[in-house]
Amino acid sequence: MRIRHVALHTLDLPLVAPFTTSFSTQTHRRVLVLELHADVDGVEVVGWGECGALTEPVYSEEYLAGVIDVTTSYLLPMLFAAQERAPLTAETVAHHLERIVGHRMAKAAVEMAVLDAQLRAARVSFADHLGVTRDRVPSGVSVGIQDSIPQLLDTVQGYLDEGYVRIKLKIKPGWDLDPVRAVREAHPDVPLQVDANAAYTLVDANHLAKLDAFDLLLIEQPLAEDDLRQHAELATRMRTPMCLDESVVSATAAADAIALGAAQVINIKPSRVGGYLEARRIHDLACAHGIAVWCGGMLETGIGRAANAALAGLPGFTLPGDISASDRFYAEDITEPFVIEDGHIAIPREPGLARVPDPDRLAAATASSFQVEA
């Protein structure tokens, strides 16, 4: 492949409702979309990538402006130089970029666009590329922190009415036992899990252990990203399976977490781990250790949502992921929307790994855009 040029589109998408976690309340999603124009064996092809980084560095250390800078100042120039030496493939992108430390979300978006272009040129779907045989995946939904417990119960009921098969509740100190108890009492049999986004410390261990009363699938990232040993200690203090999100930034980190007993379950987010190829490696590693994985979400548009749905079709994804319908977050997606059908999201089988954005919807959502020439 030879990259010709790449457009960087910063989209501003209003959310259908405020989304509150232990670290932020979002009413809009500003997201970077890459439009990569390449020549693959004489065929002009466009690959799409989407970056999971938030506007501010409050989920991880990456943030939108930083991603744009590192992508234009380092990542793309390095790929343009590499392709002068040898044909570029998605499988070699990480190698070409490894001199740059970290910046996994930025790297993931670039690799995603190259992989999409490569698969589109080969007329292969990402699902077929992965060897996925399933045609749909169960759809879980992430429920933000609400203003009151009655409002939470109404929100949860609404999602259950839409067919979601698993509920994830955001928690934080002061909003944990009571809301979880209320949802469990209202829905004794619903698959239920919680996500703290690193809001607690080991001092809270006895308090968090009270969540064991609610038969949760897992507790996600109760402690800080770099607290692997402390998550392992907390796991000995609770029956609820320990799940990591922010801590698992690579297959190496996943191996450390598993070896330390810090994770019985892993939330795989391709953006967080540096791309879909590393995500696949983490899936394979976890499977080899009997660790369940599920696919997390970063409020992706249909571009990333399509790729996540295919990834989640792999056999080790045994728990429902945060792969909701497009209208969970957006009144109008920039792509053909994903809809929930009988509690599931269909895995795309079109060539490529992204769902192609509608040009008019993309333009309408674009706050700023510029192009980088090879």
Ligand SMILES: O=C(O)CCC(=O)N[C@@H](C(=O)O)c1ccccc1
């Ligand atoms: O369904 C989705 O895409 C969102 C799932 C979700 O809750 N993501 C959380 C998370 O910490 O996992 C999140 C992502 C981005 C920003 C804030 C929170």
